[in-house]
Amino acid sequence: AAGVIQSPRHLIKEKRETATLKCYPIPRHDTVYWYQQGPGQDPQFLISFYEKMQSDKGSIPDRFSAQQFSDYHSELNMSSLELGDSALYFCASSTGLFADTQYFGPGTRLTVL
Amino acid sequence: AQKVTQAQTEISVVEKEDVTLDCVYETRDTTYYLFWYKQPPSGELVFLIRRNSFDEQNEISGRYSWNFQKSTSSFNFTITASQVVDSAVYFCALSEAENSGGSNYKLTFGKGTLLTVNP
Numbered sequence A: 001a002a003g004v005i006q007s008p009r010h011l012i013k014e015k016r017e018t019a020t021l022k023c024y025p026i027p028r029h030d031t032v033y034w035y036q037q038g039p040g041q042d043p044q045f046l047i048s049f050y051e052k053m054q055s056d057k058g059s060i061p062d063r064f065s066a067q068q069f070s071d072y073h074s075e076l077n078m079s080s081l082e083l084g085d086s087a088l089y090f091c092a093s094s095t096g097l098f099a100d101t102q103y104f105g106p107g108t109r110l111t112v113l
Numbered sequence B: 001a002q003k004v005t006q007a008q009t010e011i012s013v014v015e016k017e018d019v020t021l022d023c024v025y026e027t028r029d030t031t032y033y034l035f036w037y038k039q040p041p042s043g044e045l046v047f048l049i050r051r052n053s054f055d056e057q058n059e060i061s062g063r064y065s066w067n068f069q070k071s072t073s074s075f076n077f078t079i080t081a082s083q084v085v086d087s088a089v090y091f092c093a094l095s096e097a098e099n100s101g102g103s104n105y106k107l108t109f110g111k112g113t114l115l116t117v118n119p
Helices: none
Strands: A005-007 A010-013 A019-024 A031-037 A044-050 A053-057 A064-068 A074-078 A087-094 A108-112 B003-005 B010-014 B019-021 B024-026 B032-039 B046-052 B059-061 B064-069 B074-079 B088-096 B113-118
Touching (some): A010 A019, A019 A108, A031 A074, A044 A064, B003 B088, B046 B074, B074 B088
Parallel strands (some): A010 A108
Antiparallel strands (some): A019 A074, A031 A044, B003 B024, B032 B046, B088 B113
């Protein structure tokens, strides 16, 4: 069965640079969630989209923005990167049904030097 | 506000032992959903189970079983006859049915329990 695809899998950036993370949801899933997991931490919700509209926002820095496109893929844009942004970034997708299960992608490991 | 507590930070067992991972949650909603995810050393998050607040039936799937008790706000996970491949961090998560319209079912995770199964 098709899974959530995230690219790139690994990314190394310098401080103050920008990064773009991409997420391709499972086919026919119209909802995308982004989570950030710091080392030894639990995943923290950043932002979600339903049918290409932002549906919820968590503790996402103003330096970050995201959107969902017409083909339902999503991109997380991160600017003015800081050392503390180094983390594993997960995308999850689900159907728009009531609290349907979120299936996670393999994650993008971002390292900021 | 929703909250999930996994009091066990680390558990170490020997292969073939049974092990129970505890999860206690807090929510003001009457409708909510509970999940368990497994995160092996490779880093991905693997879905294990989803339970809604109206279904208190326990569930068994192979060596895995889950005990949901609303009276104690707990959703515990038991692995029977543990194997080395079960070594991972296990996360319990909660989703509330807050905000009408759209899909606002973000997950709130517990801190996770690191399970190490030794041969």
